[in-house]
Amino acid sequence: MSPEEQSQATPFRQVLLKIHSRCNLSCDHCYVYEHADQSWRHRPMVMSKRIIDNTAARIGEHAEHHALKTIVAILHGGEPLLAGAHTIDYALRAIRRAVPRSTRLRFGLQTNGLLLDERFLDLFSQHGVAVGVSLDGPSEANDRHRRYADGRGSHTAVVSALHLLQSERYRQLYSGILCTVDLDNDPVGVYEHLLEFRPPAIDLLLPHGNWTKPPPGRPDDQSQTPYADWLIKVFDRWYAGPHRATRIRLFESIISLLLGGPTSSEAVGLGKIDLITVETDGSIEQGDSLKTTADGAAATGLHVAHHSFDDALEHPGIRDRQRGISALSEICQRCPIVKICGGGLYAHRYRVDNGFVNPTVYSADMFRLIRHIAGRVVADLDRWRVIQPSPH
Template structure:
């Protein structure tokens, strides 16, 4: 099951930065859905369980012909735009369902195509249930960073991340995390957790740290104005504020929570490194298991079939996708912000919120995020705490 970004930075932790783009700036991150099937049936999954049914027509595994065509399109586009690198994020469904031979073949194909440039950075987002030593050998050989989806201790995780028989997946996921934590090669890896205020983020943070996780991210849940969050106002910001304080108070520089680290960097003047916050374009390209070329896949939570453009890597180019109306809206997402957002003191960090979370009210994306109040309270708290920490450090000096 894909969590990121989602992007969301559909993004693996750690993984290639999406960077900041302006309309017309080439895309550099490509999300490749190498598997259309998943061995889990997570209750909140935006691919299978939030109203979009396009998965029903996808193959369980991307064919080699389609995979080869996808790589041809990506590297053709990258070279025509003089890109120094491309980020290839392998998603599903569950990407390990393609099998080890298929994965090794695909990664070899990437290496062959990238031999003359541009550089290809590789990541995989997995539910972890199939990971073993052989998988780690494959990913280590090809320098693939690994993201594991986990929602906390067993009792909490297993309420949401279940298989098709309704049984929890925690024990297998924990085994995968312990395998990664013990691997002597120092593979780049981390975890993704979907925030849920019903379960304290501070407890989840402590649990992950005890398991040896050093790179974490906590994703804002996928809701919008036509599918509003079920929690009372203030619950999400309380979750994130308490989590941030626990992380900061732990004073452990080896543990990183990506969303918090990104917000701090932006408060200090840096550009965003993930697509969920900041005044930036949404420029990711998605290749589905059947070869369909689509915009950001999380947009499917907004409306059934929204991301279907009728394009395919076997006959269409990346530029044709970028010229579609929906992709263009992502490239110009900041231009769609309402006046309230433009007057907000944390606009440069919040950016109005993640584009899928802005949908609804008959206004399309011309809304602030459905989480806007929660985002503002969280960012202002982080700003104030960081400022206080700097002031205290200066006083000590």
């Protein structure tokens, strides 16, 4: 990427709306409620119609100004279904009215599934909303962290929602399952349990942590790679499985990058960040994962009533995340797999004394995982070359 290309801001193609700021679960690994930034305490629970209208206008304005072919609006929280069907319907209609017809508008929603029922799914069918559900594995795995405030596990209720979502009537809405990696869970057991719900895709997320507050089980000894060990077991099961039973975005992105293609995950690769967040009070913020680093780390000081998304593109934090390899630490820039790893998820690079100019706290894990995947792909390519007929 040339310096000229790096200096050109990439427009936002994903807008995440925090339509409800509270949750009906009390997960102890939640990046919204259990980490450094506690700004949710001072925000309204539900996004008002005025803020929805402001946000819709900004989405439409941005799409038109940049002649975007596609833009994605994602309803999020907290738990977005707590906003209620009426508010969600209002938001979907407002955004659709605001986006120019020349831009393809896609809707997404991420939910814990507890409130997902036919009423919501019929509404989502009407608007074409893709629905993702969070589940960390079988009951003993999921319920270790994803619990109600009174300590009850959520697995049974989530399973009911997934059965409904994968039914013939609603299958077209099903975008996949989000699963947070937990070293205490059996990786293959988790993967095979998730497969029972026939997900079109699985997102395996590393638990949020950084150099100041390391993730669970991340040893000081960087020669140890517990998260890579966990992910490799899933990768080998997935890679050898029949027709790759589902898509796993992290693995597919690494393979794509190894072959010279793009990434679809901000956790790997050097792609420019194209996601912006709007909170329930209309504040424009960077990605949610920054809330795990320091109070106010995601803030931009901008608001949809007064500022455009182009104003957000000028924010130093967002510009930094669009600078590509030049924004990475010297260690990362010298690394042989930098174009694949990309420095890792931005929030995972944080250290209190120097900010984000560090490798990811998972650097040893990412190095081992990428090398392992590369080895499997190269071996397959070599076998493919052997069986191809000679051109002569």
